Amino acid sequence: MEPMILEYTVSADDFSGAGEASGDVKKTLKSLGFPPEVIRRVSVAMYEAEINMVIHARGGKITVEISPDEIRVCCEDVGPGIPDIDLAMQEGWSTASDKVRGLGFGAGMGLPNIKKYTDYLDIKTVVGQGTTLTMSVAV
Amino acid sequence: MTVNDVVKIPEFEIVWQEEDRQVTSVFTCDLLSICMAKAPEDSAWVTVMGNRNVIAVASLADVSCVIAAEGCSFDEEAVEAAKGKVTLLKSPLPVFETACLVHQGLV
Ligand SMILES: Nc1ncnc2c1ncn2[C@@H]1O[C@H](COP(=O)(O)OP(=O)(O)O)[C@@H](O)[C@H]1O
Numbered sequence: 465m466e467p468m469i470l471e472y473t474v475s476a477d478d479f480s481g482a483g484e485a486s487g488d489v490k491k492t493l494k495s496l497g498f499p500p501e502v503i504r505r506v507s508v509a510m511y512e513a514e515i516n517m518v519i520h521a522r523g524g525k526i527t528v529e530i531s532p533d534e535i536r537v538c539c540e541d542v543g544p545g546i547p548d549i550d551l552a553m554q555e556g557w558s559t560a561s562d563k564v565r566g567l568g569f570g571a572g573m574g575l576p577n578i579k580k581y582t583d584y585l586d587i588k589t590v591v592g593q594g595t596t597l598t599m600s601v602a603v
Numbered sequence: 604m605t606v607n608d609v610v611k612i613p614e615f616e617i618v619w620q621e622e623d624r625q626v627t628s629v630f631t632c633d634l635l636s637i638c639m640a641k642a643p644e645d646s647a648w649v650t651v652m653g654n655r656n657v658i659a660v661a662s663l664a665d666v667s668c669v670i671a672a673e674g675c676s677f678d679e680e681a682v683e684a685a686k687g688k689v690t691l692l693k694s695p696l697p698v699f700e701t702a703c704l705v706h707q708g709l710v
């Protein structure tokens with residue numbers, strides 16, 4: 465069976481709209497009858513990636529591939545890139561501004577959460593060029 | 604306990620009401636990443652944040668209702684976003700006391 469493909473554009477600095485793509489994927493997975501635990505893991509991981517694109521990378525593009533046995537999410541941005549991935553993966557480490565923190569973000573838990581909630585995570589990043597984060601959750 | 608029982612707690616004020624649903628626990632936190640990952644499904648979430656992002660997290664974490672404690676209010680955008688998604692309440696009490704009031708209904 466061909467996977468179902470969903471595509472989203474995440475706009476830069478759009479704090480109010482952030483979460484719409486994840487919300488839409490959640491709704492779609494629910495209507496397709498995926499197990500709640502799978503839906504929750506995809507939602508949490510994708511929301512964190514979506515927020516990261518907004519607060520750290522001037523927006524980007526998300527592609528979601530839904531297959532019966534796996535949900536794959538690919539987040540592509542042309543932001544500043546991540547200079548030190550090991551550091552970025554550490555819980556609590558964040559370069560978020562005070563403004564962003566005031567909104568409830570910037571806890572430095574995004575990437576660790578994504579790692580925790582997915583079965584596969586790959587981050588390709590080039591400083592000054594952008595970041596592509598690919599993750600998947602097995603059903 | 605259901606959301607309809609929570610909205611009847613005299614200290615609370617309804618900001619936006621959705622269809623009734625089960626409330627099985629109470630959760631408090633303001634850092635959205637933690638809420639996102641840790642808020643139990645069907646919980647009443649007590650927070651001091653009232654922006655649009657709270658609604659996105661509430662909806663993704665699938666909580667039953669959000670209660671803005673400490674006299675905090677939801678901004679207009681948040682209330683607009685909550686429509687069709689999640690019940691919103693306000694409480695003049697601190698976070699802990701607000702959560703305790705919900706907890707009393709759960710035990
Ligand atoms: N898409 C991205 N582009 C550039 N930098 C990023 C991106 N995603 C994450 N980062 C960097 O990694 C750090 C840690 O990310 P994360 O764990 O999500 O925490 P937070 O977003 O709360 O800062 C960020 O503070 C940022 O410096």
Ligand SMILES: [Mg+2]
Binds near residue numbers: 512516572573575
């Ligand atoms: Mg983040």
